[in-house]
Amino acid sequence: MQYTAEFLKGVYRDLLSVRLFEEKQVEIYALGKVPGHIHSGIGEEATYAGVLATRKPGDYFKITHRPVGASRILGTPLETMFGELMGRSTGNARGLGGVLHMVSRENGMVGFSGTLGCDIAVADGAALSIQMAGTDNVSYVFYGDGTSSRGPVHEAMNLAAIWKLPVLFICNNNQFAISTAASYGVPVANPGADRAAAYGMPARTADATDALAVYDAAKELVDGIRAGSGPAVLDCKCYRWRGHFEGDQAKYRDPAVTEEWRKKDCVAIMEARLQEWNVLTAEEIQRIRDEINSEMDQAIAFAEASPEPTVEDLYRNLYAD
Ligand SMILES: Cc1ncc(C[n+]2csc(CCOP(=O)(O)OP(=O)(O)O)c2C)c(N)n1
Numbered sequence: 005m006q007y008t009a010e011f012l013k014g015v016y017r018d019l020l021s022v023r024l025f026e027e028k029q030v031e032i033y034a035l036g037k038v039p040g041h042i043h044s045g046i047g048e049e050a051t052y053a054g055v056l057a058t059r060k061p062g063d064y065f066k067i068t069h070r071p072v073g074a075s076r077i078l079g080t081p082l083e084t085m086f087g088e089l090m091g092r093s094t095g096n097a098r099g100l101g102g103v104l105h106m107v108s109r110e111n112g113m114v115g116f117s118g119t120l121g122c123d124i125a126v127a128d129g130a131a132l133s134i135q136m137a138g139t140d141n142v143s144y145v146f147y148g149d150g151t152s153s154r155g156p157v158h159e160a161m162n163l164a165a166i167w168k169l170p171v172l173f174i175c176n177n178n179q180f181a182i183s184t185a186a187s188y189g190v191p192v193a194n195p196g197a198d199r200a201a202a203y204g205m206p207a208r209t210a211d212a213t214d215a216l217a218v219y220d221a222a223k224e225l226v227d228g229i230r231a232g233s234g235p236a237v238l239d240c241k242c243y244r245w246r247g248h249f250e251g252d253q254a255k256y257r258d259p260a261v262t263e264e265w266r267k268k269d270c271v272a273i274m275e276a277r278l279q280e281w282n283v284l285t286a287e288e289i290q291r292i293r294d295e296i297n298s299e300m301d302q303a304i305a306f307a308e309a310s311p312e313p314t315v316e317d318l319y320r321n322l323y324a325d
């Protein structure tokens with residue numbers, strides 16, 4: 005075994021934290037506790053747990069609308085995440101941003117835009133600041149297979165490549181953009197990696213049902229970026245288990261295929277492996293699950309007890325002091 009037990013436990017906890025957050029999000033949404041709509045990222049957690057295991061202090065991160073639970077890995081407090089999700093004034097954007105904006109700037113998160121793809125240039129800006137400061141930090145930018153074809157993504161990739169910016173582009177290929185299959189909407193098999201050559205960037209693909217496979221591929225690329233070789237692309241292939249949003253009946257795809265992918269559950273795969281390697285017992289796994297669930301229940305109770313934003317709040321924080 006090439007990993008330490010401590011490392012493996014950390015990756016597992018991150019993976020499970022995102023899974024349980026995503027499940028909880030679906031649960032409280034069904035209870036009518038979440039204004040707006042949500043995009044469940046169940047089945048896609050290994051992309052984030054694997055890649056983010058390569059991070060270090062001072063790095064920057066741009067995540068996406070799915071799975072938003074990834075914000076937890078980066079240290080965003082659950083109280084502010086649920087506060088924001090449930091539209092309460094204790095949310096990190098004071099309940100005015102909602103589900104797409106559960107981020108913490110103090111943890112290096114640069115936020116993200118609902119206008120998909122436009123925020124990738126912001127990640128380039130974060131990378132430029134790293135380059136100017138002369139550190140070996142990395143700007144991690146996650147985006148989807150659908151977003152991969154947008155113009156601003158390619159402009160940001162081009163700029164990162166010519167300026168040799170320290171960016172890791174991570175395409176979370178869950179094989180769908182709402183109802184459009186990647187096999188229809190993208191002309192190449194790997195929406196990120198197969199386009200990297202156009203910008204002279206190194207690229208890897210990873211089976212994102214396996215958090216450690218994702219980690220290994222990300223580590224190789226991140227080591228190069230930290231050493232000054234410029235940007236790189238990682239393509240993580242998984243599958244969106246649920247609809248694009250809750251209530252989407254997903255009539256556009258074959259349920260039998262979805263069932264096959266659900267059998268390749270990144271959490272179950274990691275749990276089986278950690279038991280086989282004697283890193284965790286079934287009882288310890290259950291204890292970690294209970295711990296995370298109870299932390300979330302407390303955070304939800306805190307959010308529910310928090311006030312909603314007022315009309316006056318709409319006019320606050322429009323300008324920096
Ligand atoms: C510029 C832009 N066009 C369209 C949308 C509407 N939209 C929201 S999510 C989504 C699908 C994006 O697919 P992908 O990038 O694969 O991410 P996924 O939803 O699969 O995580 C679209 C088209 C948007 N938010 N922004």
Ligand SMILES: [Mg+2]
Pocket residue numbers: 148149150176177178179180181182
């Ligand atoms: Mg997608």
